[in-house]
Amino acid sequence: MAKTSLDKSKIKILLLEGVHQSAVDNFLNAGYTNIEHLPTSLDEATLIDKIRDVHFIGIRSRTQLNERVFAAAEKLVAVGCFCIGTNQVDLGAALARGIPVFNAPYSNTRSVAELVLAEAIMLLRGIPEKNARAHQGGWLKSAKHSHEARGKTLGIVGYGNIGAQLSVLAESLGFNVLYYDVVAKLGMGNATQVASLEELLARADVVSLHVPDVPSTRWMIGKEQLALMKQGGILINASRGSVVVIEELAAALEAGRLLGAAIDVFPVEPKGNSEEFVSPLRGLPNVILTPHIGGSTLEAQENIGIEVSEKLITYSDNGTTVTSVNFPEVALPAHPDKHRLLHIHDNVPGVLSEINRVLSENDINISGQYLQTNEKVGYVVIDVDKAYGPKALDALRHVEHTLRVRVLYSETNYHE
Numbered sequence: 001m002a003k004t005s006l007d008k009s010k011i012k013i014l015l016l017e018g019v020h021q022s023a024v025d026n027f028l029n030a031g032y033t034n035i036e037h038l039p040t041s042l043d044e045a046t047l048i049d050k051i052r053d054v055h056f057i058g059i060r061s062r063t064q065l066n067e068r069v070f071a072a073a074e075k076l077v078a079v080g081c082f083c084i085g086t087n088q089v090d091l092g093a094a095l096a097r098g099i100p101v102f103n104a105p106y107s108n109t110r111s112v113a114e115l116v117l118a119e120a121i122m123l124l125r126g127i128p129e130k131n132a133r134a135h136q137g138g139w140l141k142s143a144k145h146s147h148e149a150r151g152k153t154l155g156i157v158g159y160g161n162i163g164a165q166l167s168v169l170a171e172s173l174g175f176n177v178l179y180y181d182v183v184a185k186l187g188m189g190n191a192t193q194v195a196s197l198e199e200l201l202a203r204a205d206v207v208s209l210h211v212p213d214v215p216s217t218r219w220m221i222g223k224e225q226l227a228l229m230k231q232g233g234i235l236i237n238a239s240r241g242s243v244v245v246i247e248e249l250a251a252a253l254e255a256g257r258l259l260g261a262a263i264d265v266f267p268v269e270p271k272g273n274s275e276e277f278v279s280p281l282r283g284l285p286n287v288i289l290t291p292h293i294g295g296s297t298l299e300a301q302e303n304i305g306i307e308v309s310e311k312l313i314t315y316s317d318n319g320t321t322v323t324s325v326n327f328p329e330v331a332l333p334a335h336p337d338k339h340r341l342l343h344i345h346d347n348v349p350g351v352l353s354e355i356n357r358v359l360s361e362n363d364i365n366i367s368g369q370y371l372q373t374n375e376k377v378g379y380v381v382i383d384v385d386k387a388y389g390p391k392a393l394d395a396l397r398h399v400e401h402t403l404r405v406r407v408l409y410s411e412t413n414y415h416e
Ligand SMILES: NC(=O)C1=CN([C@@H]2O[C@H](COP(=O)(O)OP(=O)(O)OC[C@H]3O[C@@H](n4cnc5c(N)ncnc54)[C@H](O)[C@@H]3O)[C@@H](O)[C@H]2O)C=CC1
Pocket: 084, 085, 105, 108, 109, 112, 157, 158, 159, 160, 161, 162, 163, 180, 181, 182, 183, 210, 211, 212, 213, 214, 216, 217, 238, 239, 240, 264, 265, 292, 293, 294, 295, 296
């Protein structure tokens, strides 16, 4: 088992939003026993109170880690988003404190793609309304507005991991696939990239959104864009609630401009299963409303639990930051019997030479040194033969522009 400077039973891990048990098991197997595992997110005040003594936090899409929360998180070492999206985390605030953020970029992509494909078929056949009527004792047997998927055009906005997977599944069913992305991407199968969102909206029978929440996608589908869609078109959004102006979508459905929609994500979502879900889409026929469960399959959640907990454990045990979404990426070999120090600092000239001057003045011989920077932060990992003494550590912490210093593998038993 890898050594860390801090007794693992003292490293506090807080897992929110029902992160899968696979993550808990992984932490336990790695020797981390101080785990609090809660089924929901926490409101800001409770979170601020709780996070003060937490070293690692695991969240999903609901928990907001903003500047105020980070300001209270004095001991926080790293954040794990047990999902794809990281828009709920102020990545800059984390970076400024030397806190890497990890996510699971692939594990739930298949689940989202499968759900969207199923919804496209259901909506093309008007199933939500027919199903609702049957539950009420009605019998809506009719082929009106019902279509096969075969030969229809699916327009995918955002051709990343989910969009591209959806493209393959949809083609196998007989859809013609068009996609729009800000990046030039090679289409899977016969899928064709179009030059503009407007072109995609005008040509597709079903439009599905798979973009991240970034400034360029915020409210990208509103009245104007919906008006470009084919009469009787269908819109699916399983990306983020900030992408579609929901009132304007409701108006287009009520006016009969669109004949169906499936929406999994909303501008405002309930904090947990006991809070009422409020939306202008409630009660509209041929609209599938799901509670942000695009990625909620047991398979995806188990894999995400394993993937993200492993990233946190690896960072805790040896400082590796590979695949972090906000941090310089350093892949580190284990260096048995060495003493490892992590120094995180503003990325300005001269910090590394200052660190090395301190080491030299304290008669510390470097046996390995790894530096990576991004535009804001420098991350250097230094392995040495003998334990770092308190004097050297103190001097390293006082190097100008230092954000954070952590010691791994050391007899000094340094506590964060
Ligand atoms: N409903 C759910 O439960 C889930 C929702 N998601 C959401 O789906 C989003 C997409 O996931 P992935 O495909 O894995 O992400 P990805 O990062 O692999 O792909 C996103 C694509 O969108 C493109 N893009 C960015 N800005 C754009 C713009 N303005 N116009 C057109 N294209 C743009 C990017 O170039 C990229 O190809 C995530 O960011 C997340 O918010 C992800 C998983 C589950």
